[in-house]
Amino acid sequence: MRNIMRVLLATLASAFLLSGPVAATPAKEAPWLPEAAAYRLTLFLGNLEPLPWDDIETAWTEPYRGSEFSVGALAWLDRKSDIEPDGLLDAIMREDLQAVFAEATRLVALRIEENLDRALAAEESATAQLAVQTVRELYRAFEDGIAAADPEAARRIGLAWLELNSSTGSAGVLGAGATSADRDTMEAARAVISGYLAENYLLDSFAPRRTLSALPETAVLSGKAIEVPPSLPPGSDIFDQDPLPLLVLNFEEQGIDETDLPLVAYGDMLFDSAQLFGSPAQDLGIACSTCHNRSDVNQRLFIPGASHQPGAIDVDGAFFNPIFNDRRDDPLDIPSLRGLRFTGPYGRDGRFASLRDFTRNVVVNEFGGKEPTPFMLDALVAYMLEFDFLPNSMLTTDGRLTDTTQEAARRGEEIFNTPFARLGDRSCASCHVPDANFLDRQAHDIGSVAPGYEGARAGALDTPTLLGTAYTAPYFHDGSLPTLAAVVDWFDETKSLGLTEEDRADLTAYLETVGAADEPYEAFDTENTAFRLAFAELTTFASTIDTLLPRRDAEHILLLTDTVAADLSADASTMSNLPARPEVYALAERLAAVGAAVRVEDWEAAEASWTAFKSEADAIEERAF
Template sequence: MKHLIASALIGLLPLSVGATAIEEAPWAPRAAAYRLSLFMANLTPVPWEKIENNWTAPAPGSAVAVEALSRVSDSDAQNIRAALAAEDRQALFAAITTALAKGILQHLEAAEATLGQPEAAFEVAQSAALYRAFEDGILAADKQAAHDLGRAWLVLNSSLGSTGILNNGAQDPNVARFAEAQKVIVEYIETNYLPSVFVERGKLTPAPESAVRSGTPVVLPATLPPGSNIADQRELPRLVLQFEEAGEDEANLPLVAYGDMLFDSPEIFGSPARDLGIACSTCHNRSDVNRDFFIPGLSSHAGGMDVDSSFFNPMFNDREDDHLDTPSMRGIRFTAPYGRDGREPSLRSFVRNVIVTEFAGAEPTPFQLDAMVAYLRAFDFLPNPQIDEAGRLTDKASEAAKRGEVLFNTEFAGLGDRSCASCHTPDRFFRDGQTYDIGSAEPPFPGGTATPFETPTLRNVNFTAPYMHDGSLATLAGVVDWFNDTKDLGLDAEQRADLTAYLRAVGDGEEPYQRFEGRDSVFRLSWEELTTFASTLDTLIPMRDAENIAVLIDTVAPDLAADASVMINQNAKPEIYRFAAILQAVGDASAAGDWAEASLQWDAFKTMQAEIDERMF
């Protein structure tokens, strides 16, 4: 929900305000391949085939679909290929860094040769697009150098000259200023990215060579590679909560409301997930699946990733490149055990494992675990009029689906004289709570045993494609075909179509996506969620629970301030900043143990919220 909060809270005032969602600009192909290669080369094990694809095929996040290797010299391409063939990280770093640095200088030379012509601006832009791949490394290592180089790029652009329009407004290039700025950039690049020999590096980063040689610690901010997408999916899933169906308001359930906030909070995770703004809701968007989630190197395709890679928690690294599709959490209170392999018997142990083991977070407090479990247990399935409470088809299902229901309950020799319903038990939410090795996964090593996976529910499965534990099958029809082929079920085309129709019937759901119309706007959804989060302060302040107040404030207040920073209407900014500042003041006072001041600021926040509620709704 972070993008909803970020885009909607600036609508608090009945003024012409708005926010622009910040999306990463596409990368130059060589720069994209470079950053992707560094990211992947720091994984354990190194996915060499994927790194090679970054150079020999259009890289994720590239502005244009061209092979990066086609844009470097023959000698540089040869060095890159040799490093890839040898699977040598240090040689790879040297080869790709050299190729990129040469590209920066070559484009500057081309700009110098065409000063006063339109081509010069193009060449400077191309050079700057490659320099972007080094930029955060330079900034982290030497802020003064980053400032000087930034100024040099500005001078370059202002010194190009122009032919004007229709012979009007022509401007001669300033050759001397261009040469001066070019010299600053060239000398820095040659010294730091074109040395005769690179110092061996443990973690491969774009930090300049001079900083690495000096032994100065260079800490770069956590980043994801080009082509990553961790934003909420465009079409938001509809969240169905058990207590709302019963007419209860979440604001009256402080434990659930706090769990809701934790579910949306990166603060419970460790670095780098926390620094990147990744929360439970990033993948499990509104209890369902974020089918747009993608991190190159960790995700084989959108909608999942290798959760036990070395990136998020090296201690949890299983040293395998094993993408898992993100499962839906709808109806999760009915679907124990948890985890794709069913390793966690309870929601409490599952939540703790995700926080501490998968994402390197601190040990959650008992209160935090209680809150998250309370919130997760409220997740319901989408209502489906095609099935009754026992999982049987109703009259609303098609005739094909009804024929498929018979097949679903038919025993097959290829299934060990069992039926599909033996595992996907209709009256148990189409699952049996067991794990099986059905042959859908390869053993992790020769002679090893493939991992068994727990039986997933079929409820609302229409909205969770692709299928199988690794998302290897795109459609339900593909799933039916896979079982028919691998288990020798002997189904003809019509029977396969009927069985697919049955799966679609039991996997359906009403209004799967959030509707925004009339008063039910994106803003209102976001505003109600935010104020619900904050409402838990009514419970936390009397408890004098500074630790959990800090998590709440650190999650919500920065979002408010960030919203104000991108508002178009300058007149509206002060009130939004003030609103965020009041919430921050609650946190500051509680951290200082001044509970009277915390209560005073919280009352001020609620007063302001009430004014906004009345004004807007």
């Protein structure tokens, strides 16, 4: 949804989230060491079908996206390690996935052993501590697999890390308080870690893996079904766009309060709820709003193997719902949902005439969710139909430029409306009809899609609106053109329009003016904070309980309380008013209590907790920033 104040409160908030539903507010990860990052990318990419071998090779040869390191894993190993990765390189070249897994697993385990040797051989405590820190960061590559398969071993190793770290000694402060390393304790702790690695990750051969994971070998050989919690690989980014796009809702512009529209408010909640989807999206906190921040485009969203660039995603690949995998590497630029009630048909190729059918397809097929109830679909559609375009004072309601626009844009408007012989005597405006929100609600093959086979007629794409496009770069279905000027150049060159350089500049100025907005982003200050916006939204979502409780609608109440209580607690970490955080955590617990009572059909207790929630929310609203 949006992006724990003392250590105790942070711990309590984390425990609440871990023990309950997954929040749609993702948590930032610590940076990965290059070889650990490459290993985790290999596990992730190795489970995709078809296998992206070029990406697997790149995972080892180049830094992962957003890495703090300027070199890839192999170059890093050349600098920092005596381990030779020849076996791994050979396995990648042969495209032998089992061998790649085995070699990569051994490499990371050997790197742990190498740094344990350095820690024990160090004469200075600072050197030993640095080696231990490196070991700990490398161990992250295996950590979730061990925790899922062998919690007792995870606990023993955790204690060994504590003992190892605390027994390296200290140089003290200016020579005072120095302590010597406790070699016996270090050796004992190292034996625990190394023993487990030898038994599970430093093997000559591994059992065949149908699915790559960091599970220990003993767990795999046991034959027990063990699920490692889904995780995104290093380089992923599912955080909200910054600055946050402004959300324009039709009812708000008319002065109607969302709390008076319970169906719309429930749909708003569903749009922000990861509970709507199946695994892995639900486990990772991915919701509709993850891709479509505030109804617009999340231009920073990126998942290796599913995105070819930020702001794009392949929703019918192997990751989100394998049964829906079309086995094509075809990530699409995320479309804006602004003005959705005007922009049908839906889907990039306009395959869905109905927004309801399109929405169901996204939930069930693309993201593997359960069949939504009719009420859920009604609510989602009701909410999304309220999305409006960004106001643009340089355009009239029928799509003409106002007198406030620059001369270049007005010249561009003439070009936009001029028929061209190479366009079949049609103009740009023939498809992007100005007085119809720059749409014609049809699909056209303009030659931007490479045919899948000879004679294929599958290149027709739904005409996109031009409204708000100044903020949705890059352009075309695959995001292949970085600017609106590049779009003009593409049409001129591929359609032989014969535009002069001045014509291109004028047409670009027109498109930039049409695509502009008076206020494209949310405006925040010291009190009008991102959390205050989130708090208002979450309490609005919760207001639908006033409608659902009298109906004893347990299914939809629980979906709401599971979503909003977790997000309210998670979002409290963004508050600038630190003294008010405990109140917000308590408010989240109050809403969770509503859900707990509904689960056991104690409707009287649910009513009482809900009444208390409303009273407490009103009392802290002014301090919630």
